[in-house]
Amino acid sequence: MPRFVPPSPQATPGQMLALASGVNAALRGDCANCGLLDVPAGALSATVQDSRCRAGRLALLIPLDAGAAALPWHLEAMERGAMRFAFTGAAPAPCRFGWLLAGEGISVP
Incomplete structure (x- = not known):
């Protein structure tokens, strides 16, 4: 690239x-504004550590298996270097998401 x-x-x-x-x-x-997120069984949230994360960017999760498809989520926090997704309930089994970042974001000193 x-x-x-x-x-x-x-x-x-x-x-x-x-x-x-x-x-x-x-x-x-x-x-390449994407990656994989593995969520262990019982998790109520999951964090992606990536230097491209920053305030003002949009983030999406794409379910890659049936467990991930059944797990409602929302973006709980976005900051420089990390974003955290929270789930409505605990993950019943290990599951996997793809994640995607979009937008320019806001430069925060």
């Missing part, structure tokens, strides 16, 4: 190639 392109007032050929590569990757959906 392409890396960040440093901002520069000079439009060099190398920077233009890096920019095009980054834009094309984003258009393909290669932004």
